[in-house]
Amino acid sequence: MTRPEGYALRFAATPRTGLGHVRRMLSLAAHLPRVLCVVDRETATTLRALGTPEASIRVMDPAAAKGAWSDDPDIPRRAVFDLQYSGNAEATATEVAVLKRAGFAVSVIDSMPPDHFVACPGGAPDLVVTPYLGADRLRPSPDAGAWLHGPSYAILPADLLEARVDALSRREPRILLACGGVDKGGLSARVLARLRDVPAAKDVVIGPMFAPALKAELADMARGRPGVALHDAPASLVPLYRAASLVVGRPGLTRYEAACLGRHGIYLADGADYGEYFAGFAEAGIAEIYVEAPSSGGADAFFARLDTLRDTDTFERLARPNRTAMDIVDGRGAERVARAIDTFVTGEFE
Numbered sequence: 001m002t003r004p005e006g007y008a009l010r011f012a013a014t015p016r017t018g019l020g021h022v023r024r025m026l027s028l029a030a031h032l033p034r035v036l037c038v039v040d041r042e043t044a045t046t047l048r049a050l051g052t053p054e055a056s057i058r059v060m061d062p063a064a065a066k067g068a069w070s071d072d073p074d075i076p077r078r079a080v081f082d083l084q085y086s087g088n089a090e091a092t093a094t095e096v097a098v099l100k101r102a103g104f105a106v107s108v109i110d111s112m113p114p115d116h117f118v119a120c121p122g123g124a125p126d127l128v129v130t131p132y133l134g135a136d137r138l139r140p141s142p143d144a145g146a147w148l149h150g151p152s153y154a155i156l157p158a159d160l161l162e163a164r165v166d167a168l169s170r171r172e173p174r175i176l177l178a179c180g181g182v183d184k185g186g187l188s189a190r191v192l193a194r195l196r197d198v199p200a201a202k203d204v205v206i207g208p209m210f211a212p213a214l215k216a217e218l219a220d221m222a223r224g225r226p227g228v229a230l231h232d233a234p235a236s237l238v239p240l241y242r243a244a245s246l247v248v249g250r251p252g253l254t255r256y257e258a259a260c261l262g263r264h265g266i267y268l269a270d271g272a273d274y275g276e277y278f279a280g281f282a283e284a285g286i287a288e289i290y291v292e293a294p295s296s297g298g299a300d301a302f303f304a305r306l307d308t309l310r311d312t313d314t315f316e317r318l319a320r321p322n323r324t325a326m327d328i329v330d331g332r333g334a335e336r337v338a339r340a341i342d343t344f345v346t347g348e349f350e
Helices: 021-027 041-049 089-101 160-167 189-196 213-221 238-243 254-260 275-284 298-309 311-320 323-328 333-344
Strands: 009-013 035-039 057-059 078-082 105-109 127-128 146-149 174-178 200-206 228-232 246-249 265-270 287-292
Touching: 009 021, 021 035, 021 041, 021 078, 021 213, 021 333, 035 041, 035 333, 078 089, 089 105, 089 333, 105 333, 127 333, 146 333, 160 238, 160 254, 174 238, 189 200, 189 213, 189 246, 200 213, 200 238, 213 228, 238 254, 246 254, 254 265, 254 287, 254 323, 265 298, 275 287, 287 298, 298 311
Parallel strands: 009 035, 009 078, 035 057, 078 105, 105 127, 127 146, 174 200, 174 246, 200 228, 246 265, 265 287
Antiparallel strands: none
16 A cells, blocks of 8 residues: 655644644644644644644544554555653554554654653554654653653744744743633733733733633733733734843743743743753743642742842843853754754555
Protein backbone atom coordinates (compact mmCIF):
# COMPACT_ATOMS: atom_id res chain seq x y z
CA MET A 1 0.00 0.00 0.00
CA THR A 2 1.44 3.34 -1.06
CA ARG A 3 0.93 6.15 1.40
CA PRO A 4 1.27 9.88 0.73
CA GLU A 5 4.44 11.74 1.64
CA GLY A 6 4.31 14.14 4.56
CA TYR A 7 3.61 14.02 8.28
CA ALA A 8 0.67 13.14 10.51
CA LEU A 9 0.56 15.54 13.47
CA ARG A 10 -1.25 14.06 16.46
CA PHE A 11 -2.25 16.54 19.20
CA ALA A 12 -5.21 17.84 21.18
CA ALA A 13 -6.69 21.05 22.54
CA THR A 14 -9.33 21.07 25.26
CA PRO A 15 -10.43 23.48 27.99
CA ARG A 16 -8.27 21.39 30.32
CA THR A 17 -5.08 21.40 28.21
CA GLY A 18 -5.36 24.82 26.61
CA LEU A 19 -3.95 25.81 23.22
CA GLY A 20 -0.25 25.19 23.76
CA HIS A 21 -0.15 21.88 21.89
CA VAL A 22 -2.03 23.35 18.92
CA ARG A 23 0.15 26.43 18.72
CA ARG A 24 3.30 24.33 18.95
CA MET A 25 2.25 21.92 16.21
CA LEU A 26 1.13 24.69 13.87
CA SER A 27 4.52 26.38 14.38
CA LEU A 28 6.28 23.10 13.58
CA ALA A 29 4.01 22.49 10.57
CA ALA A 30 5.37 25.66 8.97
CA HIS A 31 8.73 23.86 8.61
CA LEU A 32 7.44 20.48 7.39
CA PRO A 33 6.25 19.47 3.91
CA ARG A 34 2.56 18.48 3.75
CA VAL A 35 1.04 17.94 7.16
CA LEU A 36 -2.20 16.29 8.16
CA CYS A 37 -3.57 17.11 11.63
CA VAL A 38 -5.03 13.93 13.14
CA VAL A 39 -7.30 15.14 15.93
CA ASP A 40 -10.56 14.68 17.83
CA ARG A 41 -13.66 16.69 16.98
CA GLU A 42 -13.10 19.31 19.66
CA THR A 43 -9.58 20.01 18.48
CA ALA A 44 -10.76 20.10 14.86
CA THR A 45 -13.19 22.87 15.78
CA THR A 46 -10.33 24.84 17.34
CA LEU A 47 -8.17 24.35 14.26
CA ARG A 48 -10.92 25.62 11.98
CA ALA A 49 -11.34 28.69 14.17
CA LEU A 50 -7.60 29.32 13.80
CA GLY A 51 -7.89 29.17 10.01
CA THR A 52 -6.45 25.71 9.36
CA PRO A 53 -7.60 24.44 5.93
CA GLU A 54 -10.14 21.62 6.08
CA ALA A 55 -7.96 19.50 3.79
CA SER A 56 -5.27 19.49 6.50
CA ILE A 57 -7.60 18.13 9.21
CA ARG A 58 -8.47 14.48 9.74
CA VAL A 59 -11.02 13.82 12.50
CA MET A 60 -10.68 10.50 14.29
CA ASP A 61 -13.61 8.19 14.92
CA PRO A 62 -14.32 8.56 18.66
CA ALA A 63 -15.53 4.95 18.83
CA ALA A 64 -12.41 3.48 17.24
CA ALA A 65 -9.64 1.75 19.15
CA LYS A 66 -6.61 3.80 20.18
CA GLY A 67 -4.33 4.35 17.21
CA ALA A 68 -6.81 2.84 14.73
CA TRP A 69 -6.41 5.94 12.56
CA SER A 70 -3.10 4.44 11.44
CA ASP A 71 -5.09 2.06 9.20
CA ASP A 72 -6.20 4.94 6.99
CA PRO A 73 -4.17 4.66 3.75
CA ASP A 74 -4.40 8.43 3.18
CA ILE A 75 -2.38 9.21 6.31
CA PRO A 76 1.41 9.64 5.94
CA ARG A 77 3.55 7.05 7.68
CA ARG A 78 5.55 9.65 9.59
CA ALA A 79 3.84 10.78 12.78
CA VAL A 80 4.62 13.49 15.33
CA PHE A 81 2.88 13.27 18.72
CA ASP A 82 2.29 16.20 21.06
CA LEU A 83 -0.04 14.62 23.61
CA GLN A 84 2.05 14.74 26.79
CA TYR A 85 -0.03 16.43 29.47
CA SER A 86 -1.21 15.63 32.98
CA GLY A 87 -2.81 12.20 33.15
CA ASN A 88 -2.23 11.37 29.47
CA ALA A 89 1.29 9.93 29.43
CA GLU A 90 0.23 6.28 29.48
CA ALA A 91 -2.39 6.81 26.80
CA THR A 92 0.16 8.49 24.55
CA ALA A 93 2.67 5.67 25.02
CA THR A 94 0.00 3.10 24.13
CA GLU A 95 -0.94 4.95 20.94
CA VAL A 96 2.71 5.39 19.96
CA ALA A 97 3.24 1.65 20.39
CA VAL A 98 0.28 0.89 18.09
CA LEU A 99 1.78 3.09 15.38
CA LYS A 100 5.24 1.59 15.75
CA ARG A 101 3.78 -1.90 15.31
CA ALA A 102 2.03 -0.62 12.19
CA GLY A 103 5.37 0.44 10.72
CA PHE A 104 5.15 4.17 11.33
CA ALA A 105 8.14 6.39 12.01
CA VAL A 106 7.23 8.27 15.20
CA SER A 107 8.52 11.40 16.92
CA VAL A 108 7.26 12.51 20.34
CA ILE A 109 7.29 16.07 21.66
CA ASP A 110 7.82 15.43 25.34
CA SER A 111 6.77 17.05 28.62
CA MET A 112 8.55 17.34 31.95
CA PRO A 113 8.16 15.03 34.95
CA PRO A 114 5.73 13.81 36.14
CA ASP A 115 4.19 13.88 32.65
CA HIS A 116 7.26 12.87 30.66
CA PHE A 117 7.11 10.22 27.94
CA VAL A 118 7.88 6.64 28.95
CA ALA A 119 7.62 4.13 26.10
CA CYS A 120 5.63 0.92 26.31
CA PRO A 121 7.70 -2.26 25.87
CA GLY A 122 8.40 -2.65 22.17
CA GLY A 123 6.95 0.79 21.44
CA ALA A 124 9.98 3.07 21.54
CA PRO A 125 9.67 6.03 19.17
CA ASP A 126 12.38 7.02 16.71
CA LEU A 127 12.84 10.43 18.29
CA VAL A 128 11.88 12.17 21.54
CA VAL A 129 12.25 15.95 21.82
CA THR A 130 12.04 17.47 25.31
CA PRO A 131 12.14 21.20 24.49
CA TYR A 132 12.50 22.43 28.06
CA LEU A 133 15.06 24.13 30.25
CA GLY A 134 17.01 21.62 32.38
CA ALA A 135 15.38 18.56 30.80
CA ASP A 136 18.62 16.56 30.91
CA ARG A 137 18.78 17.14 34.66
CA LEU A 138 15.13 16.59 35.53
CA ARG A 139 14.21 13.50 33.55
CA PRO A 140 16.02 10.27 32.66
CA SER A 141 17.02 9.51 29.09
CA PRO A 142 13.97 8.07 27.28
CA ASP A 143 13.83 4.79 25.42
CA ALA A 144 14.05 6.17 21.89
CA GLY A 145 16.23 6.09 18.80
CA ALA A 146 17.42 9.63 19.59
CA TRP A 147 16.77 12.23 22.27
CA LEU A 148 17.08 15.99 21.89
CA HIS A 149 16.52 18.29 24.85
CA GLY A 150 16.76 21.87 26.05
CA PRO A 151 15.23 25.28 25.25
CA SER A 152 17.11 25.50 21.95
CA TYR A 153 14.39 23.12 20.71
CA ALA A 154 11.48 25.25 21.95
CA ILE A 155 8.94 25.22 19.11
CA LEU A 156 7.91 28.84 18.58
CA PRO A 157 6.23 30.84 15.79
CA ALA A 158 8.44 31.92 12.90
CA ASP A 159 7.45 35.58 13.26
CA LEU A 160 9.05 35.65 16.72
CA LEU A 161 12.42 35.14 15.07
CA GLU A 162 11.74 38.03 12.70
CA ALA A 163 10.72 40.26 15.63
CA ARG A 164 14.11 39.83 17.34
CA VAL A 165 15.62 42.41 14.99
CA ASP A 166 14.56 45.32 17.20
CA ALA A 167 13.95 43.39 20.42
CA LEU A 168 16.69 45.16 22.36
CA SER A 169 15.40 48.68 21.75
CA ARG A 170 13.78 50.38 24.72
CA ARG A 171 10.00 50.34 25.10
CA GLU A 172 7.53 52.59 26.84
CA PRO A 173 6.23 51.08 30.11
CA ARG A 174 3.72 48.49 28.93
CA ILE A 175 2.59 45.21 30.50
CA LEU A 176 1.32 42.26 28.51
CA LEU A 177 -1.11 40.17 30.57
CA ALA A 178 -1.45 36.71 29.04
CA CYS A 179 -2.98 33.68 30.77
CA GLY A 180 -3.18 31.30 27.81
CA GLY A 181 -6.10 30.11 25.72
CA VAL A 182 -8.00 29.02 28.83
CA ASP A 183 -8.16 30.85 32.17
CA LYS A 184 -10.13 28.50 34.40
CA GLY A 185 -9.38 30.33 37.64
CA GLY A 186 -9.93 33.84 36.33
CA LEU A 187 -6.33 34.88 36.98
CA SER A 188 -6.54 37.56 34.27
CA ALA A 189 -9.12 39.54 36.25
CA ARG A 190 -7.25 39.12 39.52
CA VAL A 191 -3.99 40.34 38.01
CA LEU A 192 -5.58 43.25 36.16
CA ALA A 193 -7.14 44.43 39.43
CA ARG A 194 -3.76 44.20 41.18
CA LEU A 195 -2.02 46.17 38.43
CA ARG A 196 -4.49 49.03 38.64
CA ASP A 197 -2.00 51.50 40.14
CA VAL A 198 1.06 50.40 38.18
CA PRO A 199 2.08 53.33 35.92
CA ALA A 200 2.12 51.42 32.63
CA ALA A 201 -0.27 50.65 29.79
CA LYS A 202 -1.77 47.14 29.87
CA ASP A 203 -2.57 44.77 27.00
CA VAL A 204 -4.86 41.96 28.15
CA VAL A 205 -5.15 38.82 26.02
CA ILE A 206 -8.54 37.11 26.04
CA GLY A 207 -8.02 33.50 25.02
CA PRO A 208 -10.47 31.78 22.67
CA MET A 209 -11.56 29.39 25.44
CA PHE A 210 -12.20 32.03 28.12
CA ALA A 211 -15.56 31.64 29.84
CA PRO A 212 -18.16 34.26 28.83
CA ALA A 213 -18.45 35.47 32.43
CA LEU A 214 -14.70 36.14 32.61
CA LYS A 215 -14.74 37.98 29.29
CA ALA A 216 -17.58 40.16 30.56
CA GLU A 217 -15.72 40.85 33.81
CA LEU A 218 -12.60 41.93 31.95
CA ALA A 219 -14.65 44.17 29.67
CA ASP A 220 -16.21 45.84 32.72
CA MET A 221 -12.79 46.35 34.31
CA ALA A 222 -11.34 47.88 31.14
CA ARG A 223 -14.29 50.15 30.44
CA GLY A 224 -13.41 53.75 31.18
CA ARG A 225 -9.84 52.93 32.13
CA PRO A 226 -7.40 54.59 29.72
CA GLY A 227 -4.33 52.53 29.01
CA VAL A 228 -6.08 49.15 29.23
CA ALA A 229 -6.60 47.37 25.91
CA LEU A 230 -8.36 44.01 25.50
CA HIS A 231 -7.31 41.68 22.68
CA ASP A 232 -9.92 39.00 21.98
CA ALA A 233 -8.30 35.81 20.58
CA PRO A 234 -5.60 37.59 18.56
CA ALA A 235 -4.24 35.66 15.59
CA SER A 236 -0.70 36.26 16.87
CA LEU A 237 0.77 37.46 20.15
CA VAL A 238 4.00 38.60 18.53
CA PRO A 239 2.93 42.25 18.03
CA LEU A 240 1.93 42.35 21.70
CA TYR A 241 5.26 40.89 22.81
CA ARG A 242 7.07 43.47 20.69
CA ALA A 243 5.17 46.35 22.27
CA ALA A 244 5.52 45.03 25.82
CA SER A 245 8.27 45.87 28.25
CA LEU A 246 7.15 43.23 30.79
CA VAL A 247 4.99 40.09 30.57
CA VAL A 248 2.73 38.80 33.37
CA GLY A 249 0.33 35.85 33.65
CA ARG A 250 0.45 32.08 33.29
CA PRO A 251 3.70 30.54 32.05
CA GLY A 252 2.45 28.28 29.22
CA LEU A 253 4.39 28.76 25.99
CA THR A 254 4.56 32.42 26.96
CA ARG A 255 7.56 31.69 29.17
CA TYR A 256 9.60 30.87 26.05
CA GLU A 257 7.99 33.30 23.62
CA ALA A 258 8.59 36.27 25.90
CA ALA A 259 12.16 35.11 26.57
CA CYS A 260 12.83 34.89 22.82
CA LEU A 261 12.20 38.64 22.56
CA GLY A 262 14.06 39.47 25.75
CA ARG A 263 10.97 40.29 27.79
CA HIS A 264 11.20 39.53 31.49
CA GLY A 265 8.25 37.48 32.75
CA ILE A 266 6.48 37.23 36.10
CA TYR A 267 4.22 34.17 36.09
CA LEU A 268 1.97 32.14 38.37
CA ALA A 269 1.87 28.43 37.54
CA ASP A 270 -1.32 26.48 38.20
CA GLY A 271 -0.21 23.57 40.40
CA ALA A 272 3.06 22.44 41.91
CA ASP A 273 3.93 19.49 39.65
CA TYR A 274 6.67 21.38 37.79
CA GLY A 275 8.04 23.31 40.75
CA GLU A 276 11.68 22.28 40.34
CA TYR A 277 11.56 22.91 36.62
CA PHE A 278 10.02 26.36 37.04
CA ALA A 279 12.61 27.28 39.68
CA GLY A 280 15.26 26.87 36.99
CA PHE A 281 13.96 29.91 35.11
CA ALA A 282 14.90 32.26 37.92
CA GLU A 283 18.25 30.52 38.33
CA ALA A 284 18.95 30.99 34.61
CA GLY A 285 17.86 34.64 34.72
CA ILE A 286 14.94 34.16 32.31
CA ALA A 287 11.78 34.75 34.35
CA GLU A 288 10.15 34.54 37.77
CA ILE A 289 7.66 31.68 38.04
CA TYR A 290 5.66 31.27 41.24
CA VAL A 291 3.63 28.15 41.98
CA GLU A 292 -0.03 28.23 42.96
CA ALA A 293 -0.84 25.26 45.18
CA PRO A 294 -2.64 24.69 48.51
CA SER A 295 0.65 23.85 50.23
CA SER A 296 2.51 26.80 48.76
CA GLY A 297 2.54 30.52 49.39
CA GLY A 298 3.35 31.06 45.75
CA ALA A 299 0.16 32.93 44.88
CA ASP A 300 0.70 35.41 47.72
CA ALA A 301 4.33 35.87 46.68
CA PHE A 302 3.28 36.40 43.06
CA PHE A 303 0.79 39.12 43.90
CA ALA A 304 3.22 40.72 46.34
CA ARG A 305 5.74 40.85 43.51
CA LEU A 306 3.18 42.58 41.29
CA ASP A 307 2.71 45.19 44.00
CA THR A 308 6.41 46.12 43.70
CA LEU A 309 5.80 47.21 40.09
CA ARG A 310 4.23 50.40 41.42
CA ASP A 311 7.75 51.53 42.21
CA THR A 312 9.14 53.24 39.11
CA ASP A 313 12.72 52.10 39.67
CA THR A 314 11.65 48.47 40.15
CA PHE A 315 9.56 48.50 36.99
CA GLU A 316 12.32 50.17 34.98
CA ARG A 317 14.83 47.55 36.08
CA LEU A 318 12.56 44.64 35.13
CA ALA A 319 11.60 46.27 31.83
CA ARG A 320 15.15 46.33 30.49
CA PRO A 321 15.71 43.94 27.57
CA ASN A 322 16.75 40.54 28.87
CA ARG A 323 19.76 39.52 26.78
CA THR A 324 20.28 36.36 28.83
CA ALA A 325 16.81 35.11 27.97
CA MET A 326 17.34 35.88 24.28
CA ASP A 327 20.60 33.90 24.24
CA ILE A 328 18.94 30.86 25.82
CA VAL A 329 15.82 30.94 23.62
CA ASP A 330 16.98 31.98 20.16
CA GLY A 331 13.75 31.34 18.24
CA ARG A 332 15.14 28.64 15.92
CA GLY A 333 13.76 25.66 17.81
CA ALA A 334 11.02 24.81 15.29
CA GLU A 335 13.61 24.68 12.49
CA ARG A 336 15.86 22.43 14.56
CA VAL A 337 13.05 20.03 15.50
CA ALA A 338 11.83 19.81 11.90
CA ARG A 339 15.35 19.10 10.70
CA ALA A 340 15.82 16.50 13.44
CA ILE A 341 12.60 14.73 12.51
CA ASP A 342 13.76 14.55 8.91
CA THR A 343 17.23 13.37 9.96
CA PHE A 344 16.43 10.79 12.64
CA VAL A 345 13.01 9.57 11.56
CA THR A 346 13.62 7.71 8.32
CA GLY A 347 10.98 4.97 8.39
CA GLU A 348 10.34 2.41 5.69
CA PHE A 349 8.00 3.67 3.00
CA GLU A 350 6.28 1.37 0.57
